[in-house]
Every structure is written in C-alpha cells, then in structure tokens.
Amino acid sequence: MDRVHLNPPPAADVAERADAHSVAPLLNCLLREVAEPHPAPGSERRVYRLRGSGRLLRVLGGRRPAEPEVRADGAWQRIGHAELVKLVADELRHHTGLSNHELPAEMIDSRAALAALLTARARATPPADPYLRSEQCLLTGHPHHPAPKARGGGPVAAWLPYAPEAHARFPLTLLGLREDAVVEEGDTSALDAFGEAPPGYRLLPAHPWQLDLVGRELADAFADGRLVRLGTTGFDAWPTAAIRTLYVPEHTPGGDLFLKFSLDVRITNDIRRLWRHDLLKLRRTDAAASRAFATGPAAWLSDRGYRTADFAFEELAVLVRDGFHGHLLPGATPILAAGLVEGFEGGTLGDTDWWEAYLRAVVPPALAAFADHGVVLEAHLQNTLVAVDSEGIPVQALFRDAEGVKLLPEVSREAGWERLVYTLVVNHLCELAAALAERHPGLDPWPAVRRELARHDLPEIPALLSAPTLPGKTNLLLRWTGADGAAARYLPLPNPLAG
Template sequence: MDRVDLIPPPDGDGLAARADAYAAAPLLNCLLRELAEPVAEAGGLYTYRLPGVARLLRVRGTRRPAFPEVFTAGRWHPLGHTELVKLTAEELRRHTGLSSHDLPAEMIDSREAVAALLAARARAEAPADPYLRSEQSLVTGHPHHPAPKARGGGPVAGWLPYAPEAYARFPLVLLGVREDLVVEEGDTSALDALGQAPPGYRLLPAHPWQLDLVGRDLAEAFADGRLLRLGTTASDAWPTAAIRTLYAPDRDLFLKFSLDVRITNDIRRLWRHDLEKLGRTDTAAARAFAGGSAAWLSDRGYRTAAFAFEELAVLVRDGLAGHLLPGAIPLLAAGLVEGFAGSPLQSAPDPGAWWEAYLRAVVPPALAAFAGHGVVLEAHLQNTLVAVDADGLPVQALFRDAEGVKLLADVGRAAGWERLVYTLVVNHLTEVAAVLAEHHPGLDPWPAARRAFARHDLPEIAGLLTAPTLPGKTNLLLRWTGADGAAARYLPLPNPLARPLPEH
C-alpha cells in the first residue's frame, strides 16, 4: 500500500491531484511522527488521534501516507493539501502555544513548486546518464519535512530554469573580481580553467539564480570596476539534488554556491564561519578515508570577493572519476529511495544480497570515520553516493559535504554518536530498507542490518542494538518555532535494530 501508485495518474486534470499527493506525503509524515497518536489499523488504513484539535485523522499507507481524511460530523472527509495545512497549523498552535505565518506559507509554496516541477518534467527529457538522473529525481524530496520543495516564495519563472527536479542544465555566469579583492583558501585552481580573466582580475563563476537574487546589492561593484561580467561558461553544469551544488561533467568538477533562499530549514548561503573552518573538517574527513575503498569527495577550497564574501562564495569539490572503483556507476542514495528509471534497487534479482552489499558499502566507512578518526559524517541520503557494478550490485560508498561534518573534539562523543545514528540509520538506512521491502514483499531488511552493525567493536553498538528507540529529528516543530536549522531537536522513534538475531 506504500507504493508510488498511491499518487494519482497524470491524466486529465490529474496534475493538481498529483501535486497535492506529493506535497501531502512528507507533511503527513511530520504530523504523524511528531504530534499524532496511533489509534488503529485496518485494511491498509491507519487512524491517528490529533490531541491538539481532538480529531481523528486517517491515511492510506505508512512510508508515503496518502489520501488523508478527517473525521467530523459523524463521517470521514477527504483533505486536500490546503485543508491539511490549515489542520496542521491548528494542531501546532494548540500544541506549542505559538503562531507562525511563515511555515504555512512555505507549505503552500512547496506544493505550488511541486506542481510546477511535475509540469516541467512532463515537457523535458531526463538525462541519459544514470548518475545525473538519480540526482535530479527528487520530486518528493526530504520525506520528513513539511515543505521540502519550498523555493523562497519567489515566482516560478525565477527558479524553475535552475531546478534539478525539472532536469535543468545551464552555463555558469563568469565574473571577474579585481585581484586585490579576491579572498580564497585551499586549492581553487580549477576555477581558473573555466574561462579567461583580463589582467588584474581573477575568475569567479556565479550561479545565475544567486546573481539574480543579489544583483542589486552588487550594482555599485559592477559600476566602479570591482566586478566585471565576462560572459558564461562554454558548457553546461547540472544542478544536483542539493540545488546549489552543480556538477560540470566535462570537467568532472562539483561547485557549491551561496543561494539566498530558504531550502528546508536554512537559508542556503555559504556562511563565513563555515567556510573558515572548512579546511580543518575537510582535512579530517579526507584523512579518515585515505587508503580505503570508500571515498570522500573533498571540498578542496573556496574563492570569493572581499566585499561580498558570502554572497559570491564558490566552493570547489572533487569530481567522481578520481575516486570511483573501475567500472562502478555512482548513484545518489536519495534517488534510490525516490525512484528513477533504471534504479537497481527496484530491479534487484536477489534483494537480500543487494541489501547486504549496500550495508557493506555504507556502514563500515561511516563507523570507521567515527571510531578511528573522530569524524561524524552527515551520512544522510543526499550526502551519500552508492556506486554499483555492471549488475547493479553496490560496491562502494562516496560521502560528501564538509559543511555537515562534525568532529568529536568539538561536539563530544555522545552528541556526535546521536547525530551519526540519526543521519545514517534514521534518515538513511530506514528509508532504503522501507523502499526495498516495498518493492520486494516478504523481505525483512533488519536482521542483515543488525548483523552489519554487530560486526563493529564500538562501545556504542551494544546500546544501538538494544535501545527501544532511535532519535528522530522534528522538522515540523523546528520550523514552526523558528529555530535555527542546526538546532536539531530529536524525539524517540521505534528502533528496528532492537530485535534478536536469528540463531543461524
């Protein structure tokens, strides 16, 4: 009952219904996880009590709940997305005693963005490359965020040309920054190969959407010659699932930009404090992966302008070719969960063997980085690439994003372990396991997962395998209360690892 076929078909006026369904699923996941109380289950219908508004809510399915209904006046009434947003806001006001105008607007914006993306995908052609196809597949996006596709409330025409979910590709804008005003750290030499800067200037690529957003603030710099417009790159870059991180296949290079738009919980700027500690965290992560089959995509350096440090910052990240095992095909883990044409998760002839290979690729390097190097990866679905062989079997994991890495020396072991468990187990493995079981009924993924963790001699493993609950992030409450995205709050979720292993 959790399959994608719960989404209405794309015929007739079905686009609006499909947009409602895609937008409702992650919002329902948040509402049911963070506030509702389960009451009953029958025939694939799950009923919950909403204590704040004293109503019963019923949905179909669990992983991607659909067709929400509320029980009033003696019968069940279907809820469209707008009505679901209103109900959620009522529940949150009663639960927290606080009001929020921002979050309901973001939820509506997210739904409108989904509608625009569905329409654009119907007119566009998906990339032929399976890696790019996996990066650009996330129509649902974060499965436990109330507004995963919100794009800052701006007009669709402002952001749709740069949306990965719309199969976008586009050239980068090339700027020249006066040489004495360039700020950089690390290895940024790859930027100089993107074009030609005139004497006295250095090359600085810019994301065209970001330049649209902050262009007025830079008018004086363009007027007095601190900045020059030098045209665009000769070839296109492809936005990845992270939206502001682009991949240039012809140069095998990732570039991460500032973006003055709230995406999920945060304004996605390259903040000065993160850039200034980048070298330390990236060096630690690279050291943790040296010599192993798993790989770290290094954030090797950044370049920006002193007068627009955060607005124009660009981060240079390793490409794929130097890290992949011979013949391996990289795929985004989040894309495997969302689903895309040619996904090996959906077509695995032996799903149990596929899952064990997946666990072998992903779990040991994340635990080794923690135990041996004090590095806490942000090992969630969008920061993990899983490379597969010619038969679609996972053979390697590649991790990325030094901005999300924490060091035990800074956060402490207990907090670091909680963060790793959330990103690796709750955010990542539970989603992959659920999709795998959905496509292969009868498969129980958790005994293999339990064995995969039990092989590692960390003092925290015994607790992980016996604790009744795991930490789940409360994105709905976090956004409603206006907390900073980094101020994670966790609630206890049932631990699927806490089951006895079979004797054999």
C-alpha cells in the first residue's frame, strides 16, 4: 500500500476511535433485535429495556449510537466495547436459550481489526480517484452487524496488505493452469491479457491472500504440474468495500474491470467463497439482470464469466465483472452509495433537490427490474453505485452482483418483494435518509421518498406506503443461532413511509 510519512496516531486515540466505531453497529443490532424503548422523560439519551434480562440500557445519539450505559445498583454505569460484548452475549443467552462462543470472539476480532486499520490508515495515502476513495472509506462498515470488520481471527500481517480500509493496492498472483484442468463459463477472455501462459496452460490470476489461505491444499497440483507460478501482474488491483472484489483500472483495450475471488474467511455473515452452486446459476441470473438494464440510463455491471480449476473449483475461482467502460454517462463519476453514508472525503450529501435527483436515479430502475423482468436486485448500499455530474448531482445508478440476484418465480413474488424492500428501502434509503437528516437539520427526507415510490404502478406500492412496519434483517440473531447467512430473517421495524 502507498505510504506517507506521518506520525502514528496515539494509542489512546486509536483505542477510543476503535471502540466508538465498534460500539455503534453492535448497539444498532442489540437495540433493533432484542430491546424495546423505555420511557425516559426529560433525558437527552434514549433508554431501552432488554427483553431477555429486563435490564435497562441507555445510549447517546441516533443512527450511530454511542456511550452505552447500564442501570445497576441505582445508577447508570458507562461500559466500553469489551463490556458491551459480554452484555450482548449474556442477553442473547437469556433471549434464545442458546450459547455461542464464536460470535463474541468475532466481535472482539472486529474491534481489534479496526484498531489495526486506523493505525495503518493514518500512514497511508488515499487514492486520488473519488470512486476508489468511496470504496475504501468504510471504517464503520455494515451499520447493523455485530462484527462488521472481523477478518477471520487471523494475524493482522496476513490480511492488512489487502484491506481496502487501509488504502491497499497490490498486484495479483499469476498462475498457469494446465488446459485439461480448466473450467470456465461465459466470457473470461480479459484474463488472457494479464500475462503470457506457457504452452499447454491458461492464465489464472489469484488473490494472494486466498492463495496463502489454501496453499497447502494445492501442494499436489503444484508438484505434478497442474499449476505453475508465473509471478505477478504488471499492474495493481484495488480492493473494494467487498474486500474480495478488486477493481482493475484500464490496462487493456477492453477497458477497466472488476475481479471477484473466493476468500476463505468469514466476513459479516458468510465464508466468502465463490460457491459452486452460485457459479453454476450465475450465467442465468446475470443474463436476466442484463436484459432488465438493456435500456435507460441505469446500468448493470455484468458478471461476464468465471474461470477456475476442476480440482479446486471454489478455492481458485475468479469471476470477471464489467468495469465502468461503456456504462457511465459522459462526464459522470461513480460513487459507492455506502461511501456517501460513511461520509468519505469528497462525497456530497446535498439538499432536497440533490435527494430528489438521487431517488430518481436509484428507485425507478430497481422497481422496473422487479415489475417488468422479475429480477430482484440486492440493491443495498454496497451493491449500488451512483454516478454524479460535475456539480455532484446524481444522474445515474449502476447495480452489481449477480450472486445476490433472485429471480421470479424461483422465489415467490411476496418473498422477492420483501427482499427488495429490505435491501432498497431499509438497508439503503433508510440509512441514507438518516445521514441526510443528520447533515441537514430540519430536512425531512421522507416526503420525497413517498412521492417517488407513488409514481410507480406496482400493486405492492400502496401497502408499502401505508404499512406500519418494514422488514429489518436480524444479523445479530442470525449469527448467534448459527443460521446460514443467506437465510434472511426479518423483524418488523417502524415504517417512516407511513408518515
């Protein structure tokens, strides 16, 4: 990663910031999933009763709650992240009747990883490109996950060189894969421009962290010649917010592209492998999404194809995704939606006009994909990019990740709509609206959202605008109960659209 010569931040400052960044999403989970508001007349802090134990907890702030205090012995006692982890674990044991030793360790690992990221980030040079800055700014990360920065518990030295939050950039490892062991589907021709393979071999780029993780499993393949090492690429790739998805700026006549790799590490809810069952259905889901975005200003970044080895199908898989070349409107700059919520340097959260332009860019294509093509986008903050003009006004939305797409009628319309409402409204618009209201006190973002949704003739819209609740995902309970990360479970949240 690039470095500048700065004095390292004081350890006390790093500890305080790591605690604050780690406490906020954990509190969001706890308060959403296993707590209820408790009357607190005249208090500037919000008070909650924890359902399992009956204990009272109070916090400061709104979308990023801070300074948790527990009521004990007739007084409020401040607790830090370590004490909060213990409280959450105890509360979940009361609430579910289950024990879980893995999740508290992940919470602690997430906070330790954040401290390492803050230290490294202070010494690193942020990229000049505002798009890359938006991808690499997510210090808080998922605002409703108990351990958003956990990196599998491995040593810092193993993962820090590949961390987007530390402004990493690095070359890819190049492997030669014997032709009789190649498995591929779709258009992977861009990979062949990364170097030169020896006769009888095809190029297979690998994420160096993944290769470190699974290297022992590949010893026989290197020994018998099915794999050979060919050095590294002559260019750097930039890790995006997804960590295992890398951006490769223009290096061939075909333009820029993204590469998505397997990464045998749990990040948020899942081990981030390119699973065989997902790869085998990818061409179908990607084709459906591509058709849904064939016209109009919005764009779909196509997952063109994948290449891998028949003896390490998931471990060595690499997915080729469209870059921005040929998709962006002239003069527009893409920005990750999650970066706007995080508040990255150079990002703009404008006034009402800006917000209305944002909604016009993002909402219609997501609803049209559902209504006209049966495509359920996973339109959350990390899968949505918004292109802005020279004045910072949103003019175009770009969506990505066919792996997260669901198709009707493979899922029911009801289930598909619930998923779209969660990803687009709860995970995306609610978070951005809260950040907007925080940035512009007195601005009510919800009338504009209601007007934009009401313009669309979907039978589900009237109920969405009048329902008392919206579906909120239960990431804390999902992880505590050991449920599969894809098995979304929802609980009702107050619906700001209902006015």
